[in-house]
Amino acid sequence: MxxxxxxxxxxxxxxxxxxxxxxxxxxxxxxxxxxxxxxxxxxxxxxxxxxxxxxxxxxxxxxxxxxxxxxxxKSPDKRKVKEIRLNLQMEDHDRDTKQSQAERILKKGDSVKLVIQVHGSKEGTAGKEWAEQLCKSLSEYGSKTTGVQVSGKQVVVQLDPHE
CATH class of the missing domain: 3.10.20.80 (Translation initiation factor 3 (IF-3), N-terminal domain)
Known part of the structure; x- marks a missing residue:
């Protein structure tokens, strides 16, 4: 001033x-x-x-x-990014728990980074499909800021809450 x-x-x-x-x-x-x-x-x-x-x-x-x-x-760039680690071999109940955890974080106003651990290229495509599926189910609470990135042993996507 x-x-x-x-x-x-x-x-x-x-x-x-x-x-x-x-x-x-x-x-x-x-x-x-x-x-x-x-x-x-x-x-x-x-x-x-x-x-x-x-x-x-x-x-x-x-x-x-x-x-x-x-x-x-309270500006958007002061948001925290919370990372949730997932694995393709998880059971359905664990997947649901992680999804509800992501919903809670997005409702609170923080960003979520979903990291899915994969092994090999075959699991990479399955991981990408699952990440897309998660993004669709979480679209009510947030939107993708990055595309689904498949790199080596992990699939990563970040979701920011709706304003």
Whole structure:
């Protein structure tokens, strides 16, 4: 957050304490106005010319920064990726348990990486088919972010939860 003397633009678009538009003015005038009201001049964005700025009390500026951090803390890139290991020789009950575990993880908002252990190329195609089948049954809770990858002794696919 850029505020007060750190704002380098010569002109700014100013918004007052109550949200009223004060128009375009020089940065010096805006700083004088901020000092007069004993508040901070905060730059909202550097992407436009003149940059939009706002008069905000010091405590309110800190609160806004904290709220923004809370919002960004729940962004998609902060998701955990939980790995579930599977084996082609598993019994049906164990397969169902692993599938329900994946459903729970996706409902919670985390990503799931399904890793199916295989031996040889014949099992590789069977593993790929099973991975596709799992993706279809979990499609209600999440979608594939990667294709089904068959590499050597394992088949891997990642599912992200729906937004």
């Amino acid at each position: 850029i505020k007060n003397e750190k704002i380098k633009a010569s002109e700014i678009q100013l918004t007052g304490l109550n949200g009223e538009d004060l128009g375009i003015m020089s940065t010096k005038e805006a700083l004088a106005l901020a000092k007069q009201h004993k508040v901070d001049l905060v730059c909202l964005s550097l992407m436009t010319s003149p940059p939009p700025c706002k008069l905000i009390s010091a405590g309110a500026a800190k609160q806004e920064v904290q709220q923004e951090k809370k919002k960004t803390g």
